[in-house]
Amino acid sequence: MSVFESTVTVNKPVAQVYAFLADMNNHRQLMPDNIEDWESTADVASFNIQNITKLSIKIEERVANTLVRIIPAEKPPFDMELKWELSEADGATQAAFTITAQLNMLMKMMASGPLQKLVDEETTNLAKLLS
Template sequence: MSVFESAVTVNKPAAQVYAFLADMNNHHRLMPDNIADWVSTTDEASFTIPNITSLSLTIAERVTDSLIRIIPTGKPPFEMELKWALTEADNTTKAVFTITAGLNMMMKMLASGPLQKLADEETTNLAKLLS
């Protein structure tokens, strides 16, 4: 499994960061601009990455104020899991976003850069939105 991780500190309590991340409707605001056809509910989202693939995701686990685990539904192009882990200290929250992906050697060469960029962009956007 390949792991892509990005962390950010948000100047908000964990409960506020968790409330934002626990609603899949808010995740569109974290995604890169090239995401198309976004449709979401509180628990699920589907979208298209133009010229690459369509994905459907669902929240598989919520641990209040500390963890949100998101998995694909249907048939993704590769096995994957997205996870937000939150830790609060002094009214700030460290948010760590991890993408775990089962990539073969060829897919790893093609997808590693974009997946790391996605992880970094999501944490950067989270910090901007909740500042």
């Protein structure tokens, strides 16, 4: 398993950050520019990663003010899980975003950079949006 992580502090109450992340419609604002054809509901999002693949993901688990776990809604190119873990830190929110992916050696070489960039960009965008 390959693990890609990024953590950020958001100067908002944990309930507000959780409410934002618990709705897949809001996740478009966190994505990088190479995401196209975004379609979403509160639970599911489908999109194209420019020149790479089409993905459909869904929220599998919500734990109020603590966790949003996202998994593929359709068979992806590789097994993966996306997880937002939240905790309160002095009136602000500590948000940790993790992507866990089952990558073979070739996929790991090709996808590690983009996946790490994705987790970094999503946490940075979350902090900017909710500041």
